[in-house]
Amino acid sequence: MLKSLFTSALLGSALVLGMTGLTTAREITHAMGVTEVPDAPQRIVMLTNEGTEALLYIGVVPVGAVQSWDADPWYAHVADALKDTVPLGFENAVNLEVLASLEPDLIIGNKVRQEKIYDQLSAIAPTVFAEDLSGSWKDNLALYSRTVGKEAEGQKALADFDARAAALAAAVGPALEEQLSLVRFSPGRTRIYYKDTFAGGILAQIGFKRPPAQDRDEFAEEVQKERIPDMAGDRIFYFSADADPDEAKAxxxxxxxxPLWLNLEAVKAGKAQRVSELVWNTGGGIYCANMLLDELAVIYGVPTPTAN
Incomplete structure (x- = not known):
């Protein structure tokens, strides 16, 4: 069944190209090589959450997309825009049969999540992969916008974000000297987040410092309780599952x-703050990046930054 869907989708695309003679293509260099994509793709499938945010932000609604983490199927801030989009499983468990049935003319994914199924995806439609996730959302947005033929819109989106980040930095002023700690608490795994993370990269762009133990151009490290002292900072931002399921809450x-946590100076000073896991971690795209700037403005008591 799956093989026949792949074949049908591939032959269908070829037939359309051959009959119309009007579709032109461009070459896109990406994590898996070079792929020829349509100039104006109409049926796009997106296989990462941050990628879905990127497409929506530049005015492109995918026909299919992977489901939001911890949502059924979409995060609230993108649910209205995705009301007609077909959910395709999760980033690490894509439903290929449903994907193929959508007859996409372009598939966009990520090497970290879907490298093993790249050949299967490419048999359905031209497929472009970003290299990485973690702190790479801006590079990825640039690739996605170029791939779908909306490079100018992507450049404006990133320029506006950069302007907002610069405005926030100017408003925060001397508080940029604060060393900010990032921690994620998950059942069975607690991690310190370093600079090559979604939130870590944004904090670095604004100009915030990190504690010496966290000043590393890496993603994250799983730790045990004896490492709690490495969570120290002038402020600690920590996140856990926003819905507070019992296991995560416990x-x-x-x-x-x-006692080690309670002895941290930031905790004793009331500067250890829980923040939204969606905004600071799992959303991972430009909507959440802008929401993170808004949250920081509230935390530091400065005006919401604008792009102007």
């Missing part, structure tokens, strides 16, 4: 009641 309570 894990968070266990860590934040530990």
């Amino acid at each position: 894990n968070l309570a266990d860590w934040t009641s530990d």
Whole structure:
């Protein structure tokens, strides 16, 4: 069944190209090589959450997209825009049969998540992969916008974000000297987040410092409780599952009641703050990046930054 869907989709695309004679293509260099894509793709499938945010932000609604993490199927801030989009499973478990049935003319994914199924995807439609996730959302947005033929819109989106980040930095002023710590509490795994993360990269762009133990151009490190002292900073921003399922809530309570945690100077000063995991981590795209700037403005008591 799956093989026949792949074949039908591939032959269908070829037939359309051959009959119309009007479709032109461009070459896109990406993580898996060079792929010829349509100049104006009409049926785009997106296989990462941050990529879905990127497409929507530049005015492109995918016909299919992977489901939002911890949502059924979409995060609230993108749900209206995706009301007609078909969910395709999760980033690490894409439903290929449903994807093929959509007869896409372009598929966009990520090497980290879908490298093993790249050949299968490419048999359905031209497929372009970004190289990485973590702190790469801006590079990825530039690739996506170029791939779908909206490079100018992508450049404006990034320029506007950069202007907002610069405005926030100017408003925060001397507080940029604060060393900010990032921690994620998950059941069975607690990690310190370093600079090559979604939130870490944005904090670095604004100009915030990181504690010496976290000043690393890496993603994250899983730690045990004896490493709680490495979570120290002038401020600690931590996140856990926003919906507070019982297992996550119990894990968070266990860590934040530990004597080592309670002895951290930021905790004693009331500067250890829980923030939205969606905004600071799992959303991972330009909508959440802008929401993170808004949250920081509230935390530091400065005006919401604008792009002008």
